[in-house]
Amino acid sequence: MEPMLEVRDLNAFYGKSHVLRGVNMEIMPGEVIALLGRNGVGRSTTAKAIMGEVAPRGSIKFKGQEIAGLESYRIAHLGLGYVPENRDIFPTMTVRQNLVLGIKDMKTPGRWSIEQMLEMFPNLKARADNPAGVLSGGEKQMLTMCRTLMGDPDLIIIDEPTEGLAPKIVHQVGDTIAEIAKAGVAILLVEQKLSIALRIAARVYVMGHGEMVWSGTPDEFREREDVRREWLEV
Template sequence: MTEPMLKVRDLHAYYGKSHVLQGVNLEIMPGEVIALLGRNGVGRSTTAKAIMGEVRPRGEIHFKGQPIAGLESHRIARMGLGYVPESRDIFPMMSVRNNLILGIKDMRRHGKYTVDQMLDMFPNLRARADNLAGVLSGGEKQMLTMCRTLMGDPDLIIIDEPTEGLAPKIVQQIGDMIAEIAKTGVSILLVEQKLSIALRIANRVYVMGHGEIVWGGTPADFRDREDVRKEWLEV
């Protein structure tokens, strides 16, 4: 039986005295795309940060069978777990091309992607490859952040709110980009508000509420559960 790529059990996390995550349980299998849904403030981004070591976790986190709870973020990344934060962090005074090169973890070996392959895959970035990254639009910065993470050759990538604040046309492009990433066999944990994107891409869906997983199933199951949508997602 295939082991999960990522396995989280009874995950808790705090901001000061605020108990944000209250026993999160989830699994991601190799090559699987999981959408993590829920209202703002329920702990979805904190879950991503706790897995990546940016928030101190309490509980069990196993990645490719190895315990990673409490490890430093750079050690977790080197094990093959990529992270695209909501903040779209780029190096604005460096070129798009050099931002991509910075994502390479080991210059001595080739990963799944080269810089030219990334630029060929996403013509928006190809046209601006030698421009300063700081002049990119919000959508282009999101593309660049995801591409730079892929240059690190991850086995699993966590993408936090990639379409937040973007125009509908760019939202569609970002969704298409994530779908292309999924085709390469990289596992994905997608934290996303827009159901149209999440349900189009995901193999399975988890819904969060009050710091824990309150429902899980396939996109088809989710579409049939109006009660889940009303209680945990609709405003």
């Protein structure tokens, strides 16, 4: 089986700073991958480079097609969804209107409907006709995920979905990501909380100083206290 996403020798720069240094990674269809590492090591930059928001050098193949250098909107139209860290919603529009904006093709129904999204998230359903700006942080995160799913992606990159959320909501977000995976959507989860990452990921990549320093299964990761100590613990 061919990888859905294949990243080879990916480099990226912010001005003269060499942020990504030969990153290699692959994600199979329907697979959930966790990308772990301390803040500032290049995890979010990896997501942005894949999505065309940071200029990439190297190869990024999505469903066999080279996408390095394409504009972000073209990458999204190929079926790659992106949930950024900043919970990018339209605050004055209603929850329902935000979801409608996520639909790429009104004529062809995707695997998710607005009603399905609202059933999956009772909190959003209760506020479907309220302005999105009144939602809590956790609800905004869920709305951002839902809106991305309305575009019917085959792979979704979710950047730090639990940042700043209460523990109970963190667990709920984890359950949601697991539900998305059950529907056959591949997921690249950029996350700091090991509990959520190890619960739902099939494989783990650990990043340090702009490159991948370790990869393996969650069970293998649990055995590697040396990896955790060197690359994750503050």
